[in-house]
Amino acid sequence: MARVGDAVKSLREDDHSGFDRPRRRSRPRTKERPDYSSLPTARIISVDRGRYRCVLPDGSPVTAVRGRLIDRKGVIVGDVVTLDGDVSGAEGTLSRIVDVAERRTVLRRSADDADTFERPIVANADQLFIVTALADPPPRMGMIDRILVAAFDAQIDPVLCLTKADLASPDELRAAYEPLGVPIVVTDPEADLTEIRATLNDRVTVFVGHSGVGKSTLVNRLIPDAHRATAEVSDLTGKGRHTSTSAIAMELPDGGWIIDTPGVRSFGISHVRTSSILGAFPDLSEFADECPRGCHHETGAIECALDDAVADGRLSEERLASFRRMGRAFA
Ligand SMILES: Nc1nc2c(ncn2[C@@H]2O[C@H](COP(=O)(O)OP(=O)(O)OP(=O)(O)O)[C@@H](O)[C@H]2O)c(=O)[nH]1
Numbered sequence: 224m225a226r227v228g229d230a231v232k233s234l235r236e237d238d239h240s241g242f243d244r245p246r247r248r249s250r251p252r253t254k255e256r257p258d259y260s261s262l263p264t265a266r267i268i269s270v271d272r273g274r275y276r277c278v279l280p281d282g283s284p285v286t287a288v289r290g291r292l293i294d295r296k297g298v299i300v301g302d303v304v305t306l307d308g309d310v311s312g313a314e315g316t317l318s319r320i321v322d323v324a325e326r327r328t329v330l331r332r333s334a335d336d337a338d339t340f341e342r343p344i345v346a347n348a349d350q351l352f353i354v355t356a357l358a359d360p361p362p363r364m365g366m367i368d369r370i371l372v373a374a375f376d377a378q379i380d381p382v383l384c385l386t387k388a389d390l391a392s393p394d395e396l397r398a399a400y401e402p403l404g405v406p407i408v409v410t411d412p413e414a415d416l417t418e419i420r421a422t423l424n425d426r427v428t429v430f431v432g433h434s435g436v437g438k439s440t441l442v443n444r445l446i447p448d449a450h451r452a453t454a455e456v457s458d459l460t461g462k463g464r465h466t467s468t469s470a471i472a473m474e475l476p477d478g479g480w481i482i483d484t485p486g487v488r489s490f491g492i493s494h495v496r497t498s499s500i501l502g503a504f505p506d507l508s509e510f511a512d513e514c515p516r517g518c519h520h521e522t523g524a525i526e527c528a529l530d531d532a533v534a535d536g537r538l539s540e541e542r543l544a545s546f547r548r549m550g551r552a553f554a
């Protein structure tokens with residue numbers, strides 16, 4: 224990563240600036256990447272006003288600050304970092320982040336579509352739960368589609384997690400999303416969570432959804448000591464709400480991580496290019512290779528080969544319609 228590379232290039236200065244203690248003068252002055260191999264790595268579980276809560280591989284917590292050369296936006300929840308200094312985690316101690324491992328994935332969103340500034344929100348997730356209530360608040364397919372697009376773009380496997388099945392039936396949403404090949408799990412306050420636990424096991428799963436859909440309620444059932452604050456839906460706009468305001472990673476009892484993100488009202492995807500969605504539809508991309516150059520494959524696109532594939536039965540109409548609906552999520 225360029226950012227880390229740049230930081231490393233000028234690390235010599237940092238070595239002698241001594242954030243937390245004076246550096247030994249004998250340290251070799253080198254422009255080479257310093258040898259961090261003996262330093263511990265940790266995962267970032269939350270970020271709060273410049274303080275980074277991390278956990279070491281043995282599960283013990285450490286609080287860290289950024290080394291001088293690590294960019295302010297360069298460390299996000301889910302990152303794996305190298306720590307220097309005091310990693311005892313003892314009260315009042317601070318460790319220092321000196322390196323950020325290359326990210327396997329980055330989930331981004333734009334605050335809204337007028338805002339082209341992309342905000343990386345979570346690093347290294349390999350699965351994304353789109354948590355959607357079947358009622359209260361009612362499901363919005365537009366929002367589900369946009370989060371799906373963000374997942375496809377980030378190459379993170381989406382799962383549609385439908386909550387509040389005690390209030391409404393999941394049939395309609397199942398019918399809309401099964402043709403996309405997106406796995407669907409359904410829950411309610413009494414539901415058996417075996418299938419959801421199996422889906423989460425040993426993976427890093429980010430939970431995204433509208434405020435009030437029941438993310439915290441589900442997290443608390445899956446991780447009893449998570450103590451995520453929950454709120455009555457009617458209180459969602461009220462003052463003094465103590466529910467989450469930034470992402471937080473929590474380890475599952477049987478292995479794997481959940482990264483819960485604050486409830487959102489909208490999910491901006493202005494940073495995503497349409498072409499990146501095709502990657503999530505490998506069965507369509509072979510046909511799209513035959514399209515005229517610059518084809519956006521939208522409904523009515525001139526000579527779009529996807530229409531030909533449907534016309535001669537090589538591709539199902541339903542599947543093409545699903546893909547095109549993803550394209551319209553941009554509109
Ligand atoms: N009927 C029903 N209510 C639920 C269910 N899950 C959660 N709730 C209720 O929905 C409300 C909101 O739940 P939360 O878990 O706080 O929602 P959240 O998604 O964490 O909300 P944010 O903190 O804004 O992200 C609470 O009153 C929950 O008791 C469910 O499966 N069925």
Ligand SMILES: [Zn+2]
Pocket residue numbers: 511514515518519520521524526527528529
């Ligand atoms: Zn096309």
